[in-house]
Amino acid sequence: IMETCKTKIVSIVLHPKFFIMQEEILTQFKLLVFKRGIKAVSIDDIAREMKISKKTIYQHFEDKEDLVKKLLKKHLDEHKIIIEKIHEESEDVIRELLLIMQCSTHMLTQINPIVFEDLKHYYKKAWNNFEEFKKEYVLGRIKKTLEKGQKQKLIRKNIPLDLMAQLRLKEIELLMDYQFIRSFNMSIQEIQKNITEYFILGVGTPKGIKKMYEYLENPEKIKFNYNC
Amino acid sequence: IMETCKTKIVSIVLHPKFFIMQEEILTQFKLLVFKRGIKAVSIDDIAREMKISKKTIYQHFEDKEDLVKKLLKKHLDEHKIIIEKIHEESEDVIRELLLIMQCSTHMLTQINPIVFEDLKHYYKKAWNNFEEFKKEYVLGRIKKTLEKGQKQKLIRKNIPLDLMAQLRLKEIELLMDYQFIRSFNMSIQEIQKNITEYFILGVGTPKGIKKMYEYLENPEKIKFNYNC
Numbered sequence: 001i002m003e004t005c006k007t008k009i010v011s012i013v014l015h016p017k018f019f020i021m022q023e024e025i026l027t028q029f030k031l032l033v034f035k036r037g038i039k040a041v042s043i044d045d046i047a048r049e050m051k052i053s054k055k056t057i058y059q060h061f062e063d064k065e066d067l068v069k070k071l072l073k074k075h076l077d078e079h080k081i082i083i084e085k086i087h088e089e090s091e092d093v094i095r096e097l098l099l100i101m102q103c104s105t106h107m108l109t110q111i112n113p114i115v116f117e118d119l120k121h122y123y124k125k126a127w128n129n130f131e132e133f134k135k136e137y138v139l140g141r142i143k144k145t146l147e148k149g150q151k152q153k154l155i156r157k158n159i160p161l162d163l164m165a166q167l168r169l170k171e172i173e174l175l176m177d178y179q180f181i182r183s184f185n186m187s188i189q190e191i192q193k194n195i196t197e198y199f200i201l202g203v204g205t206p207k208g209i210k211k212m213y214e215y216l217e218n219p220e221k222i223k224f225n226y227n228c
Numbered sequence: 229i230m231e232t233c234k235t236k237i238v239s240i241v242l243h244p245k246f247f248i249m250q251e252e253i254l255t256q257f258k259l260l261v262f263k264r265g266i267k268a269v270s271i272d273d274i275a276r277e278m279k280i281s282k283k284t285i286y287q288h289f290e291d292k293e294d295l296v297k298k299l300l301k302k303h304l305d306e307h308k309i310i311i312e313k314i315h316e317e318s319e320d321v322i323r324e325l326l327l328i329m330q331c332s333t334h335m336l337t338q339i340n341p342i343v344f345e346d347l348k349h350y351y352k353k354a355w356n357n358f359e360e361f362k363k364e365y366v367l368g369r370i371k372k373t374l375e376k377g378q379k380q381k382l383i384r385k386n387i388p389l390d391l392m393a394q395l396r397l398k399e400i401e402l403l404m405d406y407q408f409i410r411s412f413n414m415s416i417q418e419i420q421k422n423i424t425e426y427f428i429l430g431v432g433t434p435k436g437i438k439k440m441y442e443y444l445e446n447p448e449k450i451k452f453n454y455n456c
Contacts, residue, residue, distance in 0.1 A: 159422070160412070160414065160418075160422055162411075162412055163412055163414070163419060163422055163423070164422075164426070166402075166408070166411070166412075167399070167402075167423070167426065170398060170402065171395070174394075174395075174398065180394070183390075183394070184388070184390055184391055184394075186388065186391070190388075191391060194387070194388055194391055194392075195391070195395070198392070198395065198430040198431070199430070201429050201430045202426040202427070202429045202430045203426070
């Protein structure tokens, strides 16, 4: 019995360490990937940066594909938490839409757009998980926001919510499309702002649109303290 | 000299016949393709329908890919002429956008959406020609319409025309996306109307938006007599 208890204690002590290392590897991988894209980062690069052996990495991850999948999951989980927080803390949906806009712009400017190209072309499984996330979470989130906005009389009644949510999702996808973004002589912030204004004009009531311009003309009112 | 002249006359007489048959084959091919998609129509099917030999078809077209390419070209050329006519005959751009909307909806309801899937997956060259057409002609056309609308004070000034034209093109592309269309419990007419309303709300001035609702509430004012 003593023996068993000892083992148990050891395993409890070991577990957190294992996960701490796993998190650290993912964090380092994320840093490198955001800077250079996925294809351009090897397991060797992570080992070198962290001054650990490749063996240590392989104790925590099957292969690079596993790393990519887990990094994407971690990133999407974190993103979801922030979006939900913005949703809960925003009194009106116009503010909410503008804060989410700022959050995703902030995130996108930190990610080398090659990441999305690499994901799409070389990591089909992770890409499919990303597609699932957009279909399951993002679409649902947009729809709920629009519904909340209808109750607040900031979003037009009698619009087909499913269709409008899909249009918004397509617009968000365009912001992750490198070819699309670089075809304009504009920063991603400007593009994002114009597209979000376009969206709110398309679905907002006159009251909602008025509110949007109030926020856009007084950016301190949508000052942004989320860790996007 | 007499001999040469005779040959010339013969060739002049022969040519139109050749082209008439070519046109007839294309027209029959178009009918079948619009109904069933591209993959589902064979050279045999055309020969059977027209009661001509396959040899006759091969005298006019290299192969099925050649047929597809020429049909697409013919179709896009015709579509372009109609759109330009609508453009010239419309006093204001709101009417123009709504007429073009009706024209393309009318066209899309006649085409089995499988056609676009087949084109994209099995006829890369023709698909690329289609992509070129969208980039060269459609984008330019939308931009010119928006510029005209700015002069008419129906479209907002200070919007990035390139970006707005691209957004509109993406919306038009969605209408040719079978997966997208059938994910809603709506007719293509309803989807098209909602998307066009959304677009005009996004780019229109208050005056432009008012005009749009006048037209939508009085459909006889945008009665449609183009052969789309």
